[in-house]
Amino acid sequence: MSNLQTPTYEDVKAAAERLAGHAHRTPVMRSRTVDDATGAQFFFKCENFQRMGAFKFRGAFNALSCFNAEQRRAGVAAFSSGNHAQGIALAAQILGVPATILMPTDAPAMKVAATRGYGAEVVLFDRYKEDRDALGKKLADERGLTLIPPYDHPHVIAGQGTAAHELLEETGPLDALYVCLGGGGLLSGSALSARSLSPACKIYGVEPEAGNDGQQSLRAGHIVHIDTPRTIADGAQTQHLGQHTFEIIRRDVDDIHTVSDAELVDAMRFFAERMKMLVEPTGCLGFAAARRLAQPGQRIGVIVSGGNVDLKRFAQLLDAG
C-alpha cells in the first residue's frame, strides 16, 4: 500500500497531461446494431486499441512518471495477471527504468511473452498456492525496487481515470457508464472522471459472477475477501478491492452488477462479428451487463478495457476452431 492520499479528479487531469503523446487517444466506437436492438445510444471507449492492448498502460505510465531519480535508477517491481505487467514493462522501457515482474504461472502465454518483449525480467508464481502481495513485497525489499501494485495506488487510479475522461470529453454527459471491475483501479478512476464531468451519470462496476467480491463489499460496507475466482475473465481474478479503490467506489459508484462467463462469450462474439474487434474476456464485462440493463433513450458509455487474448484461446472460447 502507498502512503499517498486517495486521488481526486485533479489527479486524473494531471495524469492526462503526463500521458499526452505517450498513450493513444483511443477511438470511441458506435454500433447501429446495438443501438437498434436496445433503443439506447452506446459509446464504446476502445482501450483494446491502447498501447500494449489495454488501459493498464495509462496507470503504469502515470505511476512511473512520478518516480524520483533514485527510484528510476533502482527500478520498478510489479505483480499482475497480465496487462498491468505489460503496462509497467512498456512504461519502464519508455522511461528507461529497469522492471521486474511477478506473474502467475497460468497467465496467458501471449502476455508473458509480451512482458519479456518489453525488456522486463519475469518471475513466475502459482496464483492458487502463493500470496502474490507477500512475494511482491519480498522481491521489492530484497532488490530496493519500488513496487507498483496493479490497482491500489493513487497514481495508478488517476492514470486509469484518463480513459473515461477522454470518453466524456468526446460524448458529453452520459446517463450510465459501465466499467469492468477486478481490483477497482479502472472503476474508481472512471468514477472520479464521471462524477466531475457528468455528475448525474449512473456509474456501474461489472464483475464476473464467480468473483463478486466487489458487489459483496459495496453491500457490506467493508472490503470482502474471496478465494481466487475461476472465470474466463482472467483480468478480474482478484480476491479483494483495495483501500483506495474501495474508498472511491463506496462513495461514487451506484451499483455493481455481475455477468456469467456465457454472457462474456456472447459479448466477445458480438464484438468480433459485428464490430470487428478482438476483446479479451475481461474487456467484455461492461458491455455484457450494459446490453442486458440498457433502457431505451439512455446514452450509455462502456469501457472496453483490453484485447489481449491468445488467438487459439479466442477461437476455443467462440467454438470457432
Add this chain to the structure above:
Amino acid sequence: MSNLQTPTYEDVKAAAERLAGHAHRTPVMRSRTVDDATGAQFFFKCENFQRMGAFKFRGAFNALSCFNAEQRRAGVAAFSSGNHAQGIALAAQILGVPATILMPTDAPAMKVAATRGYGAEVVLFDRYKEDRDALGKKLADERGLTLIPPYDHPHVIAGQGTAAHELLEETGPLDALYVCLGGGGLLSGSALSARSLSPACKIYGVEPEAGNDGQQSLRAGHIVHIDTPRTIADGAQTQHLGQHTFEIIRRDVDDIHTVSDAELVDAMRFFAERMKMLVEPTGCLGFAAARRLAQPGQRIGVIVSGGNVDLKRFAQLLDAG
C-alpha cells in the same frame, strides 16, 4: 456499363456530402510496432469498422442516392462476391429501395446471411461456370431494375473515394498510399482523392499473386482478362478491371504490386494480435505489400478495406482452431 462520365475529384466531394451522417467516419489507427519495425509512419484507414463491415457501403449508398423516383420505386439489382451485395442491401434498406442481389454459391455464409438480413432477395449462381455480368443484366431487364455493378460505375467509384478523402483530410500529405485492388473501384476512387489532396503521393494498387490482371493491364496499356483467380482474398477474385476504373488507374496510379496468400495470412495475424482488429483477407492486401516495401521516413497510408470474415474461417486461416 453506365453512360455516365468517368468521375473526377469533384464527384468524390459530392459523394462525401451525401454520405455525411449515413456512413461512419472510420478511425485512422496507428501502430508503434509497425512504425518501429519499418522506420516509416503508417496510417491505417479502418474501413473494417465501416457500416456492414467494409468500404463498399460508401459506393452503394452514393449510387442509390442518385436514383430518381422511378428507379427507387422499381428497385436495384447487384451482383457481388459479398461486400458490395451487403452495401447495396443496407443502402437500399435505408433509402427504402427494393433490392435483388446475385451472389456466388461459394460466397462466405456470413455475407449471404447479412445480405438477406438487410431485407434483400438473394439469387445464387456458380461463379466458376456462369457469367455474372450476363446473368445480372438479364435479371435487371426482366424486372425493370437498375443494375449497380460492384466497381465500374462513376457513382460507385466516387463513393469509394471518400475513404481516402477522409484519411488525407486527417493525415495531410502522404508519401505513399496502398490500396487493395479487385475491380478497381476503391483504387480509382482513392486515386482521385490522393491526386488532388496529396499530389506527390505515390499511389499503389495491391492484388493477390493469383489474380494479377490489374498489374498485367497497367503494363500492357489495355484491360487484360483472366480466369477467376483462386485466392483467399475473396473480394479480389475479379477477372478484369472496368472501363472507368482502368481509365483512372492508368492515369493516376503509379504501380500495382502483388502479394501471396501466405503474406495475407501474416498480415491478418498481425492485425489481430497487435492491433486487435479483425480484417478479412482482401482487407490485408494493402498492408501486406506496404510492410514489405516501406522506406524509412515515409508517411504511408493503407486502406484496410473490410472485416467480413467468418470466425471459423478466420481461425482456420490463422491455424488457431
